[in-house]
Amino acid sequence: MPYKRRTINKIELNEGKSSFIRRTSHEFRTPLSTILSSAELIEHYGQQWSEDKRLTHLHRIQDTVKHLDNLLEDLLILEKAEAGSIHNSPQPINLDKFFTQTVEEVQLGDHNNHRIDFTLYGQCSPAVMDESLLRQVVTNLLVNAVKFSPQDTAVHLTLRYEDNRAIITIEIMV
Numbered sequence: 001m002p003y004k005r006r007t008i009n010k011i012e013l014n015e016g017k018s019s020f021i022r023r024t025s026h027e028f029r030t031p032l033s034t035i036l037s038s039a040e041l042i043e044h045y046g047q048q049w050s051e052d053k054r055l056t057h058l059h060r061i062q063d064t065v066k067h068l069d070n071l072l073e074d075l076l077i078l079e080k081a082e083a084g085s086i087h088n089s090p091q092p093i094n095l096d097k098f099f100t101q102t103v104e105e106v107q108l109g110d111h112n113n114h115r116i117d118f119t120l121y122g123q124c125s126p127a128v129m130d131e132s133l134l135r136q137v138v139t140n141l142l143v144n145a146v147k148f149s150p151q152d153t154a155v156h157l158t159l160r161y162e163d164n165r166a167i168i169t170i171e172i173m174v
Contacts, residue, residue, distance in 0.1 A: 027071055031064045038064075059111070066109060070143065077136060088130045095166055096124045099159055102135060106142040114146045115154040122161030141170050150174060 038057040046054050080086045103118045110116075145155045154173040159166060 024071075024075065028068065031068050031071075034064045035061050063109075063111075070140070073136065074140070086133070088133065090128045090130055092126045092128055093131050093134070094124070095127050095159060096120055098131065098134070099138070099157060102138050102142065103157060106139060106146065109143070110146050113151045114149065115152075116142065116146070116157060117154060118157045118159070120159050120161075124161065127166055138168070145170050145172050148172075 038060045042049075042054060042057050046057075077086070099118055099120075103116045107114075107116050142155065142157065149155065149172040156169075156171045156173060158169040158171075160169070161167075
């Protein structure tokens, strides 16, 4: 079936932007409420709480700030993509090392609530790509896999080399 090009009129574009702004606004309000609530609880009851309870709320604030930072980064990438200003700077990259480090970073951010396994199949050869763009994509995929799976489940990241291609698979094992 041949590809059909579809044009989007200004009304559809404005409706899409309005919908995006509503969703984004909601995505920011919930974390900000979490931060405010935890900070107020620490302010009013922190002296009476055990160290563990205070740390729980402080970690909640830290995790939520990291989540907001990720949302902002996503918005910046969307804005750059819309403006056509994403710059691809391909460089040689060791994918085995890259994925190992990325898994460790996401696992630390998750406080080890999920197990993230990384498996490599095939001969690992240097790839040429933009590491920062790849990091953004893979980190988002892993964070979403962890975020939307029950605690104590495993997330499997597989890197398979086939015919000069790198195939990435992320699975949630429940």
